[in-house]
Amino acid sequence: MLRDKIINAINEVGFDEYKEISSADIIFADAVFASCKANTCGNYGLNYACPPLSGDMDENKQRFLNYDHAIILNKIMFLGEYYEKMEDSMTEVFERLDELRQKLKDEPVMIAGPGGCNLCKECAAKTSEPCRFPEKKRYSMEGSGMDIVSMSRKLGMIYNAGDKKVGFFMMVLY
Numbered sequence: 001m002l003r004d005k006i007i008n009a010i011n012e013v014g015f016d017e018y019k020e021i022s023s024a025d026i027i028f029a030d031a032v033f034a035s036c037k038a039n040t041c042g043n044y045g046l047n048y049a050c051p052p053l054s055g056d057m058d059e060n061k062q063r064f065l066n067y068d069h070a071i072i073l074n075k076i077m078f079l080g081e082y083y084e085k086m087e088d089s090m091t092e093v094f095e096r097l098d099e100l101r102q103k104l105k106d107e108p109v110m111i112a113g114p115g116g117c118n119l120c121k122e123c124a125a126k127t128s129e130p131c132r133f134p135e136k137k138r139y140s141m142e143g144s145g146m147d148i149v150s151m152s153r154k155l156g157m158i159y160n161a162g163d164k165k166v167g168f169f170m171m172v173l174y
C-alpha cells in the first residue's frame with residue numbers, strides 16, 4: 001500500500017514528527033506570497049518554484065489538491081548560538097529530503113520542501129531561460145503559498161523549538 005511505503009521511507013530517513021492530513025486541509029494564505037515579495041530569501045522571481053513564477057494562488061492550490069492526502073514532516077534543527085549553523089542545517093534538511101525523494105522515486109507522489117527548487121545548481125529563471133526539468137521541478141511549501149506557521153499550530157507541530165532550534169517542514173502528497 002502506497003501510504004505504508006511512504007511512512008516506512010519517512011521512518012527510515014528520520015524526521016522528528018509527521019502528521020497525516022487531507023490535502024483539502026492544507027492552509028494557503030495570500031499573506032505568504034506578500035512576504036515572499038519582500039524577497040528575504042532571494043528567490044522571488046528567480047526560481048520557477050517560487051512566486052510569481054510558480055503561478056497564482058489558484059494554480060498553486062490546485063497543484064496540491066490534485067492529490068487526496070498529505071503528510072507533513074518536520075525536522076528540528078539547531079541553528080547555532082549565533083545562527084552560524086543555518087547553512088549546515090539547511091544542507092542536512094535537503095540531504096534528508098533527497099534521500100526521501102530517492103526512496104520514493106518510483107511512487108506516484110509529489111514532495112515539496114522548504115526554499116525554492118534546488119534541482120539545478122542555479123535555477124534557469126535567473127537567466128530567464130526555460131525550466132530545464134519541468135517534470136522534476138521541486139515545489140516549495142512557502143513558494144506555493146502555504147501558511148506553515150498556522151498549519152503547524154493547528155496540527156500541534158513544533159515550529160519554534162526554543163534555544164535556537166526550529167522546525168523545517170516538508171510535505172509528501174499522494
Ligand code: SF4
Pocket residue numbers: 047048049117118119120121122123124125130131132133134136137138
Ligand atoms: S529544475 Fe532547475 S530550472 Fe527548473 S525550477 Fe528547478 S532549479 Fe529551476
